[in-house]
Amino acid sequence: MLDRVCGRLVADRSVPVLLVIAGGLGFVFAVFLLGWDGIHGTSGYWTTTHNDSLQGIAALRYYADEPWSWPILDVRSYGAPTGTNLILADSIPLLAVPVKALSGVLPDGFHYFGYWLALCFILQAIAIVVLLASLGMRSFLAASAGPVLALLQTALLTRHFHVALMAQFVILGTFIIGVRLMRAGRPIRDLWLLLGLLAAVFFVHLYLYAMVVTVAAGFVLQAGLSRRVGWPMIGGWFGSVAVLTAGLIVTTGIAEAGADGIAGFGYFSSNALSLLVEGVDATGGQYEGAGYLGLGVIVLVGVVLAFGRDLAETALRRYWVPLVVVLLLALFALSTTVWIGTSLRLDLPQVFPVEWLGSRFRSSGRFVWPLVYALVAGALVLVHRRLPMRTGVVLILGVTIIQIVDMAPIVNGLRDTLHDTEGQVLAVELWAGAIERHELVSMVAHQCVVGSGDPSLASREIQRVGAITGVPVTAAAVARRSADCDDPPSSEPLQPGELRVVWDLVDPNYDLAGAHCVRFGLGTACTLPGSHTSVVDSLAGYP
Secondary structure (H helix, E strand, O other): OHHHHHHHHHOOOOHHHHHHHHHHHHHHHHHHHHHHHHHHOOOHHHHOOOOOHHHHHHHHHHHHHOOOOOOOOEEOOEOOOOOEEOOOOOOOHHHHHHHHHOOOOOOOOOOOHHHHHHHHHHHHHHHHHHHHHHOOOOOHHHHHHHHHHHHOOHHHHOOOOOHHHHOOHHHHHHHHHHHHHHHOOOHHHHHHHHHHHHHHHHOOOHHHHHHHHHHHHHHHHHHHHOOOOOHHHHHHHHHHHHHHHHHHHHHHOHHHHOOOOOOOOOOOOOOOOOOOOOOOOOOOOHHHHOOOOOHHHHHHHHHHHHHOHHHHHHHHHHOHHHHHHHHHHHHHHHOOEEEEOOEEEEEOOOOOOHHHHHHHOOOHHHHHHHHHHHHHHHHHHHHHHHOOHHHHHHHHHHHHHHHHHHHHHHHHHHHHHHOOOOOOOOOHHHHHHHHOOOOEEEEOOHHHOOOOOOOHHHHHHHHHHHHHHOOOEOOOOOOOOOHHHHOOHHHOOOOOOEEEEEEOOOOOOOOOOOOEEEEEOOEEEEEOOOOOHHHHHOOOOOO
């Protein structure tokens, strides 16, 4: 009886059927975490100030309301007067551009972030099943265990506050096309698919683009070394990638808006124990490198090391170039300051090109993600191939249950966070009334002030209200050049139509001759005397 059940679970099935099962699991998971209101973007979570997605929503509203400009992703009203770039605001330009085109017919205040989160969970589940099928595992077992193990990863579950980075299915997608490039007989199609994937990912997030382009390059080089693709074709592909990247940089304007020289490399790193220990953080910023595999996947990897080393060595020989690339990315994730648990084990000098890369990709810990998904997929496939049918089925189902139990606290904590409706720190209605009577809100970006009474949450809320009312704000919650902090607006005379917000951490006793200023919970708000001073007065004493 058990053999019959196991045989049904491991028998080859139609891939479309498996994808329906996987997509269904991803959808159920999305509904469980977000709820219908969360998916539709109407739950209170999308207005809570501890949600970094506020900056994406604010930038999207400004972008949708502004006329088209060049470069196409410039947002002039967010971080006025120079503006910012939609990519830096985590607004997912891949969706923002069509939403801007359709803004005249979409409901007022529409945003897609809830739908995007749900789509990421669904595509994550589907992508792992397609990858497993590409590696020869086309069964109900793959369609059930694969999505669970790929969805229950801290690399994914701890990124909800950076919604664009939830698109980790693109890493799996790169593996899929790369494996097919090595196995199938249609290299031209696969090379074009990789180019198309790169173009799409550029409009999602630059960190994901960096991961995808490097892993894709590894697979293409492997195809050349294995004589599956000719070197002229490979040279043409790399040339196309260079042209594509340059064209996208020019079209989007990201080079002009980019954050050069941003500090944080080594702080936002990955811990050497991050794959094995949940929540390990020696710097306070190693949450960026969260990569805990979960106890179920760790058991699978252990079984491979114990009983399937010969199969693992065969896989290494077949895919050694992309695997080396994945390991190099994981080393970059550790940075030049290597922590093992809470012990500093290595502190190397930063030299070019590591220094240059670290200043552009300061949250290097994220680059551990390709290794995470390579281990998840590889361990599943190798255990499936190595162990006898009954033993393999029981083990894989068992570790799937272990993974669910082990990750339950993280999943439940995420669900509580996504259903949180509290967290506003300002009297929003009063601020909306004051802001809509002005033409500009000026304030020092919260990135420029640190200390007790950090105004970052209040700053994000003012940015959100500014976007709702259509009033430009000088601050933007994005990584930008340090010039934002060099010349604070508080030192300039007030302009007509300007509402100036000066945080206590900038000047706790701020006052301006000829201006009408009132104190609120975190600072001072000033405007020129006039008929609208009463709405500014209403802010007095409130947060």
